[in-house]
Amino acid sequence: MTPDLLEQGARRVEERLAALETGKSNTESGGRAAGFSRVAQGAGEVDVTHGRILYLEDVSVSFDGFKAINKLSLDIAPGELRCIIGPNGAGKTTMMDIITGKTRPDEGTVFFGSTIDLLRYKEAEIAQLGIGRKFQKPTVFEQLTVFENLELALKMDKGVKASMLHRLDSAQADRLAENLHTIHLAGSASRLAGNLSHGQKQWLEIGMLLMQEPKLLLLDEPVAGMTDEETARTAELFLTLKGKHSLMVVEHDMSFIRTISEIVTVLCDGSVLAQGTLDQVQADERVIEVYLGR
Numbered sequence: 236m237t238p239d240l241l242e243q244g245a246r247r248v249e250e251r252l253a254a255l256e257t258g259k260s261n262t263e264s265g266g267r268a269a270g271f272s273r274v275a276q277g278a279g280e281v282d283v284t285h286g287r288i289l290y291l292e293d294v295s296v297s298f299d300g301f302k303a304i305n306k307l308s309l310d311i312a313p314g315e316l317r318c319i320i321g322p323n324g325a326g327k328t329t330m331m332d333i334i335t336g337k338t339r340p341d342e343g344t345v346f347f348g349s350t351i352d353l354l355r356y357k358e359a360e361i362a363q364l365g366i367g368r369k370f371q372k373p374t375v376f377e378q379l380t381v382f383e384n385l386e387l388a389l390k391m392d393k394g395v396k397a398s399m400l401h402r403l404d405s406a407q408a409d410r411l412a413e414n415l416h417t418i419h420l421a422g423s424a425s426r427l428a429g430n431l432s433h434g435q436k437q438w439l440e441i442g443m444l445l446m447q448e449p450k451l452l453l454l455d456e457p458v459a460g461m462t463d464e465e466t467a468r469t470a471e472l473f474l475t476l477k478g479k480h481s482l483m484v485v486e487h488d489m490s491f492i493r494t495i496s497e498i499v500t501v502l503c504d505g506s507v508l509a510q511g512t513l514d515q516v517q518a519d520e521r522v523i524e525v526y527l528g529r
């Protein structure tokens with residue numbers, strides 16, 4: 236990133252502060268609080284010496300007597316890209332709500348690495364520990380440019396104004412430039428996020444998460460509504476993220492899952508129904524039953 240571009244970025248950011256402060260730059264989803272906590276900064280080390288970055292055991296939660304999550308046990312290895320599939324209502328989103336502290340389980344164990352008991356942390360703290368979450372709908376700042384969105388994601392925890400006035404140091408500028416390439420938006424840095432396609436907005440939001448250098452990324456139906464070409468590029472993107480980050484991806488698009496998956500976990504009625512390669516789970520009678528038998 237050249238100093239000129241950085242200067243331009245900073246100036247444009249200052250110009251838009253007024254608009255932001257009057258609340259006109261709400262995200263598409265109405266600027267919900269989760270959008271802020273999700274991109275908080277500063278993660279320490281996570282102890283993965285036991286070979287797991289995420290560990291759930293016997294987790295249950297009920298809503299009005301209905302068990303949305305029922306004795307769910309699951310773990311993910313560092314650097315793994317885990318795909319989660321399952322019929323509507325299986326509990327996939329609720330599982331992510333539990334991992335990110337949005338929903339408290341009634342019972343069970345949820346660990347990040349082998350030492351961090353996630354149930355002891357609040358939603359914003361969990362984001363700071365290094366767990367990034369992408370909701371279904373893109374939640375970018377439409378009135379800011381691609382560049383500014385990424386810049387803002389760096390320092391969200393300092394508050395909007397402080398973060399907008401903050402100048403990037405060279406390591407941050409390098410990371411921003413690298414992320415622009417990773418998310419296929421290097422040629423669109425100065426475009427307004429509101430003018431991007433749906434797929435590009437999704438990539439931008441992933442880029443915003445990446446600015447925080449999360450250890451674990453949770454992505455809920457990331458290719459829903461994308462064109463075939465956008466879906467293919469998203470698969471490429473996820474494959475480049477794998478290894479550097481651990482990913483949990485919930486998706487219904489089976490050709491997408493086929494392109495990116497190693498281990499696929501099938502959730503049903505709030506617990507794990509089957510797990511294995513996509514071919515293995517698709518051949519499993521119980522899986523066929525829940526997808527076709529009702």
Ligand SMILES: Nc1ncnc2c1ncn2[C@@H]1O[C@H](COP(=O)(O)OP(=O)(O)O)[C@@H](O)[C@H]1O
Nearest residue numbers: 298299303321322323324325326327328329330
């Ligand atoms: N906050 C909530 N209050 C009541 N019921 C909920 C709540 N969140 C989820 N549920 C219910 O829990 C079940 C699992 O939902 P969800 O996790 O969204 O499934 P999925 O993402 O797999 O489609 C559904 O029956 C849903 O209606």
Ligand SMILES: [Mg+2]
Nearest residue numbers: 327328329455
């Ligand atoms: Mg869901």
